[in-house]
Structures are given as C-alpha cells and as structure tokens.
Amino acid sequence: MGDKEALFAEVEEATPALRRYARALCVTAGAIAADDLVQSAIDNAALGIRERRLREGGAARLCAYQALTAAAREELAGSESPKLSARHPAIVQGLASLPFEERAAILLVALEGFSYDVAAEIAATRREALVARLMRARAALSMLDLRPPAPSDGQRRAGSHLRLVK
C-alpha cells in the first residue's frame, strides 16, 4: 500500500512537468487539449498502479510520459503544422513547425532533461533514432535567430523614429 501511495505521489509530483511537456508538444493545439492529454496520461498511470503493473520507483512517471506522448501522437496525427501567430516567441513558432517525432525528441531531452535512453523509451523508439531526431530538430531550430538583441540593436530601434534636423 505504501508503495502504491508513493507511486501516486510520484505522478502527482510529475503533474506540473507533464503539463509543461504537453503544452510544448501540443503547441499548435492549445492549453485545453494539452491538459486533456495530461489527464488521460495520469489516468493511464493510475490504472497501471492499480493493476500493479507499475511497482518500481520512477515507473509511474515514465508511464505517464509514455502515455502522454502516444496520445499526443494519435491526437495530432493529420493535423500538423498550423501556423502560429507572430506574437509567439521564435522558439515556439519553430517548435510548431517541427514534425511530431522531432518535437518530442527535443522536448524530452532539452526541456524535460531525460537521458537519451529514457527519452527513447518514452518515445517508443531506439536510442539511435531518437538522437537522429534530436539532431534534425536542432538543425531546423538553428535557422531561428535566438540571440539576445545586442544593446546597439536596441538603441538603433529605439531611436529609429528620430531624425536629424540640423
């Protein structure tokens, strides 16, 4: 019983991170769709705990990430790449333009901090495939200009409405 409760607590503790991952993974689908997927992932993990399929520490969290990724893949199949409005940061727009599997790979590693092995397990693929997706995602996002604006750029923009009159 104690183990079960520890696993439930593990899912509870992971919920904020699951929401972060879902929001980024479903960046084109919106917050409500993302939270729906988190809900279904939590349900899935809870079922695993109830049925005693999940016993070891870390298993429930991993199961929730796996379920979330699989549900998002299914949910977003065929409805990829609607354009986000320009008010979103460049990184978010770039993320939205990535194929699903590449987006999942970079998010699991770069945002959620999973090792390549665990990320591959969550994405239900081999480690080599995951690394290849990660490399493609980074190459695509490298086209974006993510440099912080140089002070001189800011001054130029701020002063652009002024003109020399004398």
Next chain:
Amino acid sequence: MGTSPAIDEADLHALVDNEISGEERRRVEDHLASCPEDAGLVDGWRRQNAALRAAFEPVAQERPPLSLRNAAQRNASTGAPPIESGAIHWGRPSSSTRTLRRFEEAPGGRSTQAIASTLGALLVGAAIAGAAVFVITRPDAAPPAPEPSYVERADLAYRTYASDPKPVEFEAAQKDELLSALRLRLGFARAPDLSTLDLKLLGARVAPGLRGPAGVLIYERGDSSARVALYYEKAELAGFPRVAPRVDQALTAIEWRAAGYDFVLIGPLGPESMQQAAERAAAEMLTVTPAQ
C-alpha cells in the same frame, strides 16, 4: 564540422545533453576550444535549450487545474473525473470569508434588504450605462477589449441574486417546471443534489449570460449561513481566459468545461468545500448528457 576527425556531431550533442562525462567530456571541450565553428554550434543549441525552458517553464510553475490535482489517487478509487478539461480555481480566498446573512434570523430585514438590493442594482446599472455612453461618445474611443469571461458573469449573477430573499424564479419544489424552463432556454437542464455536502437546492433562474441565456442554480447551506450558485452556459468561447477574472475577493469560483457547456460554481465557502461541491456537481451534471 570541425577539424578533429575524432569528434563528430553526435559528440557535440552528447556534450550539450550531459550524456558524456570524465575524459570523453574533456576531449570534446578541448576540441571546442580549438574549433570556433563547432563551439558556435554548441552555443546555439544551448541557446535553444534556454529558449525552450523560458517559453514553457511558466506552465510548470502554474497551479495545476482542479481536475489534475490529486488526479491519479482520486481516479484510482472513482474512475475518470467528470470534469472533462482544465477545471480552474479562480477563487482568491481571503482571510475574512464573507457569509450571507442568516435569513431566518432577520425576517424584518427582508424588505429593507430587497429595497437596498434594488437600489444597488439601479446604481450599478446607471454607472454601467454612464460608462458605456462615455466610452461610445469619446472621440478617440479605442477601449481595450476586455477578455470575456463566464466567471465574471457568474460572479455578477451571484452578487445580483444570491443575497435576494427570493433568489430564484423556480423553487426546488417545482423541480419539473424548473428543469423544463432551463432545458427550453439552454438545451440542457440538471439540478445536482448537493445535500450530502449540506447544500440544499433552493431553485433556479434563467439569467443573461455572456453569449446567451445562462442557468443559475442556487443552493443554501443547511444553517442558511451561505449560498452557492452553479452557473452554466453554452461554451461558445474557446479556452479559458489568460488573465484571472475579477471576482469578489471573498468568493471562490471554480470553472470547468464539459459537454459543450461552461460551468462555474461560485460562493463564499472555503476552497476545499467548493472543490468537493464542484466535483459532485460535475459528476451529477453529466449523469445525463446534454444530448439527452
């Protein structure tokens, strides 16, 4: 790629992702010191990581919506929750929880209260009309469009009706009439039984909603110390407002979506009591689906 044939792109990614350590890590770092091109790649990927975290970390810092709190443990015993998506506690409980006046203790005050309520409503109406005229006739009128919110409507309905001695059009005793009136106007009617939470249904009324008619069910505590309203309206707005709606500081509001309707439970009870009532109401509301 860089000058050293021993270092490939995968090694650079492994460095960024902390997949290598010790001697291997030092080898890649030494390579970067002598290869500005690869060092630039690594810097770029690190900037990507930082930009991703900056964009999405705020989501992890938010308080998860009601339906996702304790969800695993709750679902373990009760199955999937009735709240379909993103229930949100909009409430801002203050230290001084306001309670409604005990009506049976102040029978002589009812007419005074009614008059005060009417005058209050007239003053609020006049103020709103005055503000509207001012905004419309202002020459450079470009008011920022406020984000519409069902919660603010529910708050208004609560403040308008809940303290009234006769807050409902249809008494709970006329349940059939009550349900058919709500069904006729909203396409869906259900009066959840919250009596196990010491909330007795007083009745219901139809009120102006945000985009159409809204149903307002009023409940009262057994000791008549507080009333709670369950507001619902067809959800025609996508998503929840990004900015927390303006709600009376002493009230707690819980909003959720289910079956195409937006539901708001609002009242002066504590957050835990309101949460229990919202869960119960959500479960009962969907015992019969709106399609039926």
